[in-house]
Each structure stands twice: as structure tokens, then as C-alpha cells.
Amino acid sequence: MDPVSRVHSKTVVIPSSNIDTDQIIPARFLTTTTKDGLGLQLFADWRYRTDGTPNPDFALNRPEARGAQVLVAGRNFGCGSSREHAPWALLDYGFRAVVSTEIADIFRGNSLKNGLLPIVVDESTSRWLLENPGAEIDIDLNAGRLTLPTGLSIAFPIEAFARHCLLNGIDELGYLRSKIADIERYEAAQAS
């Protein structure tokens, strides 16, 4: 995985709360056996009309959304199914960070493992971001801070180990495999 340390980008806003992974990537696109190309189907049922043409009212389809790397959403983003296709689709589309007041557990874990930053902020920061789509914001993973164009800078929580892995481009599996001797000892103790 490539190291991730900073995302500086304008935002795109989808204000709904409880955006579940079925919305992020509907189940009918899960028949793929790779991770590639899922960006096309990101938010498919909101993004496209039934005839397949883009729905001009949807945030991602507005011209000003082009190139945005930060998705700002309402409370409890990523709930529901454990499908890792959700962060794969967001990343493939071009997002590098998701900002909400609450991010569901499995989605958060899946995102961290793929280099998509799940950023949890307080209510008032979230409200400001929801009300100011397109704002240029800065996310500094090293400092653990998100800075608004107003100059306001807030700290966001991120699990220490995940942060370390992201900053250094370390794959968690490599770390886990370095513990194989411990795992073998555990297995031997269980078997006896």
C-alpha cells in the first residue's frame, strides 16, 4: 500500500445519515472477482437514472464535484453489509477520505486497510462542512488534524496502529505474519 499522510481537496457533500454500503455499491455489482473498476458503480442507484444516464441532481454529478477527494456525509456512514467493495469503489472513484460524525465499525476497518481515511468530527464541524459543499479542506494524518478554510483546525481520532501503517505504507498482514511464532505457540498450547 502507498503511504498516505495528507489529503488536501475540496469536498463533495451527501448529507444523508445512515448511508449504508448497499447504497455505496449495490449488491448486484458484487459478482466481480477483482477490485478494479468499481468506481463506475459507486452510488449507482443515486447517481444514474433508470435509463442509465447521470442524475443531474446527485451531488457527484454536479460539475463542481469533479476532482473532489473528500466525501462529507451525514451521521453513521458505511453501516450495513461488510462488503469491502464499498471502500474499493470510493477509492477507485477518486476519494481519499470520508468525513462524518460517526462511521460504522466494519466500514472504518475496511477503509483503513485500503488507504481511505475515515475521519470522525464533532457535530459543529460536521454541520459547517455539510453546509459548505466544495470547501477546500486539509487533512493532516501525521498531525491528526483537519483544517477548514476558515482556519479552524480540529483534532480527529484515529487508531494509533492504523495511523502508523498508513503513514508508512505498511501492510497489516506483514505485521501479523511477524507474529507467527506467537500464533504457533498459542496453537500448541490449545492442542495440549
Place this chain on the structure above:
Amino acid sequence: MSARTLFDKVWAAHEVVAETPDTPAVLYIDLHLIHEVTSPQAFSLLKGLKLPVRRPDRTLATMDHSTPTSTEQVFGNVPIKVDAAAKQVRQLEQNAAEFGVELFGMHDSRRGIVHVISPELGATQPGMTIVCGDSHTSTHGAFGALAFGIGTTEVGHVFATQSLLQRKPKTFAVNVDGRLRPGVTAKDLILAVIGKIGVSGGTGHVFEYRGAAIRALSMDERMTVCNMSIEAGARAGMIAPDDITFAYLEGKPRAPQGAAWNTALARWRMLATDADAEFDAAVDIDASSLEPMITYGTNPGMVLPIGANIPDKTGDEIFDKALRYMGFHGGDAMLGKPVDVVFIGSCTNGRLADLQAAAQILKGRKVAPGVRLLIVPGSQTIKREAEAAGYAEIFKAAGADWRESGCSMCLGMNGDTVGAGQYSISTSNRNFEGRQGVGARTLLASPFTAAASAVRGRITDPREML
């Protein structure tokens, strides 16, 4: 040692390396369940790194999500309708063969929904850690296992190391006292819990369902409850194992046998939460006051007693958007609303007890004209049991479509879908927009409510028909 919860005990027994402020715990995984949708990329990871599956003996594979349910497609020569689904099924067959993983394939008499077959085989046992690339892995917590859903990268981690990096979640006691009244089921109970806690109220926590109402539930019912823990945002849901659990497991093919059974039983009896153990959070619910429940919106927390009216929150944009999708209005009564499709099945309510409940209502009755009733058993074993018990005959006589096992219309991946704008009463677990098909409108309810509504063609309180 200080008093510990069921969760604390299972967690501690599986810590290969304890967590520190800088590093998560290495948690050993006893049982890894896999299916065709969330495993291909994990097998690719292994191939890329030239690694084997470390413990194929602790890995079980089945195919359920994208598989067809029509008998002709499963057993006849009719090809799987969805091309990519057929490819996914073939890929799992190849991967399982290549890596030496036991697979309950398309024609296996033990095949079924992953969360249905593992308990049925006795592979799910108290005190275990169980994971699967599927959020409803929480189902297995009904046995006092710590069971949770993981992503595909983590599936790869478990393949390679039989372990996971995990931060220890917090504990949450869901105390349910009293007793469910006739016609009110485990499904209504868990929908009421989600309604009370909210769809993210359990985030970061592991539930333990406790109290007299939980103790009185059968294993099928306990699985229904634990299954939907994720719908309240919880990482997992657990119930302490007791004599009901042990009676269910005894003699199951993969359960310990003979002397090993007695040893296991002694160990399992120690798992229950100690009397003065403390939880990080708690909620109390009185089962005696519950009614049959039904959802009216686009997440499982938007739920009501069936006789209630939809709340009026005009001006709440998100609420209004959900109602617009559903074609409902604040103030509407739920009872009497028309229904197009009824789905009875899924890992929530596709077990024998659920089919028995449906049969109880459908016996000697007919599905209303214009309504499609699809009944899909959770496994091939349940299918045979339901046929032997005469339920299948009742279903067919009522005009229902009786299928081979699988996830089917729970997520509509295999071609079993609800049409745009149609109303579906479903015994599954998610009423998200489009979950059962593009534009489909899902109302979650119990098998009783689903069957009763199929007969009347309208949302019906099942107690009128019991």
C-alpha cells in the same frame, strides 16, 4: 480474578498477543466461514504472496449469496441466469480445491446460507471465535461464541495466519425481561431493540442479550436475535450458552462426541457472565409489552408496532426522503397497506421454526390474488425437514413459490428481486433502498406477519389469524 462478562472470557481465551496503546491485539480465530462473494479477492491475495491457507481444517466454504434458488438451475441443466454469478461460483470451486478448503458446493445436501449451516452442522460452538466476510456473522453469537463480520482484506489475514488484529470492543448489556406474548416473536423483539437503541447505538460494542425473555427462546429464535445485532451497529451479539444450547448441539455431526462432549460441556458451563460483572452500557426492555413490529422506512431503526401510525416529522429532510422512497406519509396507519411481494427466508428467519410459523398461518389458506409469496429455506437440510414436516405441501397449496436454499431475495443478487416501486414484506434483515431490487420497497417483519399479510394482500396483524 475480577468478575468478567461472557465476552471478556471468550476474548481473553483467544488473545495470542494482548493489545497495547500502540498495537491492537492478535486474536486467534477458531472458525472461518467463507462464501463466494467476499472471498475471491482474498484468495488472490494468497496467490500473489504464494501463501497457503494456514488452517484449512478451521475453514468452511459454502455458496449462498449469488446462487440460484430455482430447482432447475440448481439441479437441472438450466444455466445460472446471471453470468458473473456463475463465474463467481466456479471461482470458489477452483479456490477451495486449490487451497484444500472444505466446500459445500451447489449440489451438496448440506449446502445453505453460511450462518444457517454452520450451527446446523454443530461447527458453531460456545466460546469460539468465528468470523466470516459477512456482517451477519453475529448470528453465531447465539451459542455464546464471539462472532463478527470482517472485510475481504481480513479474510486474507485469517487465511494466512488464522488470526486478526483487533481492538477490544466495549460491552453492552441488552436486558430483556418478561415474556413475549402469543404472536410476538424473536424477530419482533430484535426489531424493537433496534428501534430503541437506533441503527448506530451499538457502534464499537458487543451486545450480550440477557434476561428471562432471552433464556426462554429456542436456538432458532436466539439466532434471529443475534443475527440483527449489526443492524444496531454492534460488532457482535452474544447469548450465554445454557441447557437449551447444549441440547441443540448434542449429537450434531461436528459437535464434540463421547468423552470430548463432557469435557466441552464442563468448559462451556463456565462461560456465562459472572454475577457482578459490569458492562460499559446497558438497555432494559420489557418483552411482555412488545407487539408485532414492522419497519416503515429505509433502515431497520425506522420501525413501529404494527398497529401504530407512521410518525409525522415533516421538515426532517432525511426522514422525508425515506418516506418519499417508501411512498408513505407521516400519520399513515401501517395496517391495511397493500403488499405486492412477500419473502420468507434469509439467515434471520429461514430456519425450521420460521417455516413452521409460516405454515401455521398458511395452512388451509390461500395467498391473495396478485401477491407473490416466495419461501426460501435457509439450507437444503431445512428444505428436507420442512418437506418431511408437511410445511412445503401447505406452502404450495397456498400458492407460494417453494425454492432451493440461499440468500435469494434478501439481497437480490441472484436474480430473485422485487420490482421497482413494489412493496415487499420480508423476513430478512435490511430494508435499505434497493436492497431487494432497484426501487424495491422493503418492510421487515416476522414470518407470522409476512404470512398473514400474504393471505390478505395487506399489512395484517398476524394475531387475527392465529
